[in-house]
Amino acid sequence: MNVVFTLQEIAVFILFLLAVGVGVYLIIALRNINSLAREINQVVEANRSNIDLTLSYLPEISENLRESSIGIRKSVSQTEAAIDVLTENVTDAVTTVNKAADSITTYSVIVTEIVKTLMDMFAKAKK
Numbered sequence: 001m002n003v004v005f006t007l008q009e010i011a012v013f014i015l016f017l018l019a020v021g022v023g024v025y026l027i028i029a030l031r032n033i034n035s036l037a038r039e040i041n042q043v044v045e046a047n048r049s050n051i052d053l054t055l056s057y058l059p060e061i062s063e064n065l066r067e068s069s070i071g072i073r074k075s076v077s078q079t080e081a082a083i084d085v086l087t088e089n090v091t092d093a094v095t096t097v098n099k100a101a102d103s104i105t106t107y108s109v110i111v112t113e114i115v116k117t118l119m120d121m122f123a124k125a126k127k
Contacts, residue, residue: 044051
């Protein structure tokens with residue numbers, strides 16, 4: 001007795017085996033997902049009171065965060081203003097020091113010239 005298989009029958013058989021493999025994989029994956037969901041449910045039930053307590057504090061926490069962010073914004077704004085004033089004051093101080101240094105340089109040049117002139121006058125008077 002001869003059994004003849006066509007290429008179409010072999011292809012259908014391979015597709016059937018692939019479908020069975022995918023089906024088994026999906027069943028295993030769904031089983032794992034189901035056990036994970038069960039564990040998550042147990043954790044949530046065990047911590048229900050803590051979760052409820054946390055949720056009851058959530059509006060207060062949110063309000064505190066809002067107030068803190070407003071305070072931080074004000075502080076940053078005040079700090080920026082203080083830095084601007086400080087920058088202006090430092091710039092003015094540096095300008096004043098530069099002017100004073102220029103004045104001192106000018107006066108020292110004048111005094112040096114006067115001393116040279118006096119020394120020349122006394123040197124000529126001694127000759």
